[in-house]
Amino acid sequence: MNYLVLLGILIVIVGFALKLDAILIIFIAAIVTALVGGIGVDGFLTTLGSSFVSNRSMAIFIIILLVVGTLERNGLKDAAAALIGKAKNATPGVIIALYGVMRLVFAAFNVSFGGVAGFVRPIIMPMCTGAIEASGREINDDYVEELKGMASGMENVAWFFGQVLFVGTSGALLVQSTMKPLGYDVDLLQMALIEIPVAVIAVGVAAAYYIVKDRRLRAKYYGNAPAQSATAKEA
Amino acid sequence: MQFFTDPSITYGTKLMEVFYIVMGLISVYAGVRNFRDDKKDVISRYGTCLFWVLLGVEMAFGRWIPNVANGVIIVVMVLPAIFQKVKKNSDPGPTKAESEANYQAIGMKIFIPALSIGVFAIIGALIKDLGALTGCSIGVIVGVVILYFYNRSNKPIVFLNDSERLLSAMGALCMLPMLLASLGAIFTKAGVGDVIADLVGRVIPQGNVTIGIIVFALGMMLFTMIMGNAFAAITVMTVGIGAPFVLAYGANPALIGILALTCGYCGTLLTPMAANFNIVPVAMLEMKDRFGVIKNQILPALVMIVVQIIYMLIAK
Numbered sequence: 001m002n003y004l005v006l007l008g009i010l011i012v013i014v015g016f017a018l019k020l021d022a023i024l025i026i027f028i029a030a031i032v033t034a035l036v037g038g039i040g041v042d043g044f045l046t047t048l049g050s051s052f053v054s055n056r057s058m059a060i061f062i063i064i065l066l067v068v069g070t071l072e073r074n075g076l077k078d079a080a081a082a083l084i085g086k087a088k089n090a091t092p093g094v095i096i097a098l099y100g101v102m103r104l105v106f107a108a109f110n111v112s113f114g115g116v117a118g119f120v121r122p123i124i125m126p127m128c129t130g131a132i133e134a135s136g137r138e139i140n141d142d143y144v145e146e147l148k149g150m151a152s153g154m155e156n157v158a159w160f161f162g163q164v165l166f167v168g169t170s171g172a173l174l175v176q177s178t179m180k181p182l183g184y185d186v187d188l189l190q191m192a193l194i195e196i197p198v199a200v201i202a203v204g205v206a207a208a209y210y211i212v213k214d215r216r217l218r219a220k221y222y223g224n225a226p227a228q229s230a231t232a233k234e235a
Numbered sequence: 236m237q238f239f240t241d242p243s244i245t246y247g248t249k250l251m252e253v254f255y256i257v258m259g260l261i262s263v264y265a266g267v268r269n270f271r272d273d274k275k276d277v278i279s280r281y282g283t284c285l286f287w288v289l290l291g292v293e294m295a296f297g298r299w300i301p302n303v304a305n306g307v308i309i310v311v312m313v314l315p316a317i318f319q320k321v322k323k324n325s326d327p328g329p330t331k332a333e334s335e336a337n338y339q340a341i342g343m344k345i346f347i348p349a350l351s352i353g354v355f356a357i358i359g360a361l362i363k364d365l366g367a368l369t370g371c372s373i374g375v376i377v378g379v380v381i382l383y384f385y386n387r388s389n390k391p392i393v394f395l396n397d398s399e400r401l402l403s404a405m406g407a408l409c410m411l412p413m414l415l416a417s418l419g420a421i422f423t424k425a426g427v428g429d430v431i432a433d434l435v436g437r438v439i440p441q442g443n444v445t446i447g448i449i450v451f452a453l454g455m456m457l458f459t460m461i462m463g464n465a466f467a468a469i470t471v472m473t474v475g476i477g478a479p480f481v482l483a484y485g486a487n488p489a490l491i492g493i494l495a496l497t498c499g500y501c502g503t504l505l506t507p508m509a510a511n512f513n514i515v516p517v518a519m520l521e522m523k524d525r526f527g528v529i530k531n532q533i534l535p536a537l538v539m540i541v542v543q544i545i546y547m548l549i550a551k
Contacts, residue, residue: 001433005422005427006431009427012467013462016464019463021317022467023313023316026414026415027310030421033425039424046302046303048306049305050302050305051417051420052305052306053305056255056258056294058412059258063254063375064371064375065261067375067394068397068401069400070393070398072328073389073397074334074382074389078334079343110353111346116519121519146527148527149524149530152531153528160497164493166356167367170466171493174412175473175492177420178473182428182478185488187489191492195494198497198542201539205539209535
């Protein structure tokens with residue numbers, strides 16, 4: 001057993017943990033592994049070249065970008081904001097949960113609205129604080145801090161588990177290319193189908209958790225008066 | 236030319252090769268436009284241009300270039316990236332007023348071209364000779380055509396400049412998954428998997444798929460937490476644990492492979508190492524607690540790792 005070949009893995013783990021440049025880490029790990037593993041410079045270049053070219057499918061995002069930027073230019077984000085804006089009279093927890101569901105559905109089609117910077121901050125958070133004010137309450141900073149955390153959490157959960165439902169997603173393509181040299185052929189559509197229950201449970205669990213947590217927080221910061229909030233909302 | 240006239244190659248594969256050439260041209264265009272973008276220092280202008288042009292050459296013509304030469308081109312391509320000389324350009328993108336005005340004109344119909352990519356990917360996946368990625372690329376073209384009919388000011392140069400702006404904004408890191416896949420191939424060739432299998436086999440019994448699955452799933456989560464990147468973790472873990480301890484005993488590779496990745500995502504939800512997802516939003520939303528996002532993800536992440544381990548054990 002040539003234990004030295006594990007050096008490459010050590011380099012990857014330590015390099016990423018130390019936050020060194022990711023591409024540099026990969027290259028050093030690849031070169032070290034090739035040299036101690038007896039592949040040599042020639043073999044390194046050949047393996048690098050052949051695997052890169054056979055993994056060009058993972059660059060599918062380049063052609064997808066051809067339409068993404070122009071979609072934004074033509075009002076995709078505005079349309080998404082109008083869509084979630086239909087959730088009138090909802091509590092902050094419900095707004096965040098609905099955003100998660102919408103994010104999941106669109107992520108499955110590889111459609112994104114800009115994440116925390118592009119959507120949560122300019123659209124979801126104002127909706128949440130608007131909902132607090134609409135119920136006749138004052139903005140409590142500690143409560144809003146929790147809402148920010150929940151909205152970002154929903155964003156991450158829905159995007160991570162939603163994007164694997166897209167048939168050409170880079171994660172599934174990486175799994176496919178990692179499996180190929182090991183002798184396993186895996187199908188993209190099959191992987192997307194396998195993930196459907198996982199994605200539904202993930203967003204369901206997070207949405208339910210945030211709705212319950214939001215209800216508790218409102219009770220904590222504004223007192224236990226659900227009836228009052230209902231009448232205030234109708235007014 | 237031989238490739239395109241060979242009857243044994245499916246038309247889907249041939250069409251995909253055409254789309255690779257299109258992607259290559261987009262990338263070369265990114266290089267040229269960044270070279271003209273004069274707001275950067277001179278070295279970055281050359282570095283950014285070199286990176287995108289060589290990527291374009293690989294995308295478009297890699298199939299016809301000898302593998303050793305491809306390897307050399309890739310090494311040269313990543314040099315500007317390693318020296319941080321691949322920069323984004325100064326295109327500010329559409330103004331809020333422009334996208335709002337277009338939304339007033341187009342409305343909710345904008346979702347049709349947006350969803351066409353995913354719909355055509357599924358159609359492509361269902362047609363055996365076409366394939367998911369060729370379908371996906373066709374969906375992009377369909378989306379482009381629909382957008383042109385919605386708004387005649389969406390000329391080809393608009394699409395080209397918008398895609399270039401986003402590609403440049405992603406920068407060299409967009410190559411991370413591809414480079415990781417290449418690293419995985421080198422690991423496999425060097426026999427890394429056999430060595431890990433030998434070591435881990437002394438601790439956990441070989442042949443027990445249940446234990447193998449649990450170790451693989453938890454390992455993906457922990458490795459992702461340490462590295463901050465599930466893509467890096469899956470390359471290492473599949474070669475070392477997944478293949479020798481789970482797949483070698485006949486478990487479904489598609490199921491184990493993709494669920495291992497999403498087990499890694501549970502780790503991403505739990506680690507400050509994944510700064511883009513967990514720390515940058517704290518700053519963007521002006522939160523006080525640095526761990527304010529992660530704290531709200533602990534419960535979903537832990538539930539999901541358990542759910543996925545059970546799923547793997549039942550459906551393997």
